[in-house]
Amino acid sequence: MGRPADSNGTNDETLTVRDNRTGKTYTIPIKDNAVSATAFKAISAPLRPGERAENETPKGLRVSDRGFLNTAVIQSEITYIDGEAGVLRYRGYPIEQLALRSTHLETAYLLIYGTLPAERQLRRFESEVIIFFRSFRYDAHPMAILTSAFSYLGSYYGEANPSLQGQKLFTQGDRTSLANMDRQIFRIIGKATSLAAMAYRVRQGREVCHPAGGALVYRTPTTCFASRFLYQMDHLGQENYKPSPVLEKALDILFLLHADHELNASCTTVLQTGSSLVDPYSAVAAGCASLYASYDPCLLTGQPGGANEAVIRMLITIGSPENVPAFLEAVKRRERVLSGFGHRVYKTSDPRSFIIRKTADDVFKETGKDELLETAMALHDAAIKDEYFVQRRLAPNVDFCGLIYRAMGFPLDFFPVLFAVPRVVGWLAHWRQACESMWPHGHSPTYNCARFTLGQGRRDYVPVGERLVVEGLKAEPLPVAHSGMSKRTVLAEFTGKSKL
Incomplete structure (x- = not known):
């Protein structure tokens, strides 16, 4: 002190x-x-x-630290990032080595439990992970469905709710507390693909349930996380159905790369929510809601799920390689926004972008080149040579993996879901670490942000008839354009209608 x-x-x-x-x-x-x-x-x-x-x-x-640009809110042993040098490590392991030699589930074990699992541990973890919702509209955004589904799932597991079982449910540090925590981790990781696959099938207007009834999602013949996901989304009863091994490997690598990225907006949301000792399903749902955004508004690191979608929409708007120079000039004039370049943390190239480039080449050999690829490469080559962007250190980031998702046939509005499914692992790793930090006393360091008040000091109430009219763009509601029934009601005459 x-x-x-x-x-x-x-x-x-x-x-x-x-x-x-x-x-x-x-x-x-x-x-x-x-x-x-x-x-x-x-x-x-x-x-x-x-x-x-x-x-x-x-x-x-x-x-005062607006945007948490230089504030460490927790001590963490999970992920290390050196933005100046372009370094990303999970529990000390370089991301390049993990992408080349590991799998998403093995890396999930590493992030959550701190070490790479032995063969027996890995098999058990995979087995546990392996071991409802018809009411959504067909045109609901898949990310909205996934967010709602995680929250809905929590209502099934009262054993995971500290409000029902006591606030020290996950913070005692004893064997029972740990076992209960791990049970929820297995469930959430395992059900992430099932819920996401169901969101996809609803989005496509397909049957969610097995034609013969019973299980909501078909049993899958593989333990590979990405393969199971592809199977759950696309299997329509074909005999001996097997997803493409190239697409399976590519998706597993992308899941591994997106599993964690320190305290980005969504992870901080999970920790903020979890610090109140809510059940982990609600905390994960809160993380999904944060990831749903198209921009990381103020927090520490990383890109939100909607950014991949934004890159593709930008490329579609550019149209063709010959339009790239004019687009970049418009960016310099701040008339357009350049997506897929720059990062809050990495001041050199994002280390994941090189792995994604190699993965993209493998996928395009299987699927054929995406029609936007030439535009993307022209944009990439022009931006990294332009002094305007070089001075601002705007190097490519991971958001160009949207080209891979697009080549694999995923709709744009499903991109945030593809980001959320693997990021669940990182959220749970940080949630578990936060619970461990409360041992052995079980005290919750609930996040309460300090504030300092600017503007008006104390003011006394003035009756409505005595108040001065304060006008201006931010000082009063703006007129709302009515349409349909509300517009007709505004124009109608009826008893009690306001004269304002």
Whole structure:
């Protein structure tokens, strides 16, 4: 904690801060190249004449970090990213080695439990993972279905709900607590493909249930995570149906690459939700809702699920390679948005982009080249040579994997689902780690973000007849354009109709 400095003592692992408002000096410990934000609460001063009471100056100094650009909210051993050097490691293993030699399920085990599994452990994990919803509209967005389905799934497992079983359900650290936690992890990872496949089949207007009744999704003859997913989506009763091994391998690699990426918006949402000790199904549903977005608004790292979709729509808008120069000039004038380049973390090329390029080549040999590929490559080649983009360090990122998804025949609105299915693994790894951090006391460090109030101070209520009219673009509701029944009702006459 921050404390007045000892003028006689020296400590290299400290930060000395002088508060010029009071003349006091404070020493703040440095641990693992980090200082505790709460240590600054000891640095307080009296309110100055005329200063706003809402600043709460006597209560200690606050730390402002809009967008969490330099704030570490947890200590994690899961994923390491060096954006300056273009490095991504899962539990210490370079992503390039895992993509070449591992599988998605094996990497899932690594992320959640900290080590690569022995053969016996891997077989058991695969077995556990292996071991409803007709009411959605046919035109519902698949990501909306997946989000709802995870939340809906939680209602079936009261054993996983701390609200029903006690708030220390997952935070005791004993064998029973661990076993219950792992059971939910197996279920969520295993059902992620089933729910996503059902969302796809609803989206395609296909039967969700087996024609003979019974199981909602056909039994699959393989333990490969990606192969099972393809089988569940596409098998319509054909005998001895086997997905393409090339597409199976490509999808498994993409799942592995997207399994985790530190505390991006969706992962932070899961941890924020989970810190209130809600059941993991609700926390995962919250992560899906965050991933559903087309932009990562303010948090730490990574790209949201809708970004892949945005790249394809951009390429469709460009149309052909000869239109690329004009498009890039429009980007420079800020008339258009360049998707698929740049990253909040990586200041050089995203290390996953090289793996995706090789994977794309393998897929295109099987499916034929996507008609947008030439446009994408022309855009890539022009952007990396243009000084405007080079100076801004806008290198290609992983969002061009949308070209692979498109070549594999997935509709655009299914791209976020293809992002969410593997990212469930990372969410659960961080959720499990957060639960472990509460052992052995079972206390929940519920995320409560500090704030500082700007603008109006205290104001007294004024009766409606005495208030001044405040007008302006942000100061009052804008007119709503009515159509259909609401428009006809506005134009109709009836008793009690407002005259405003």
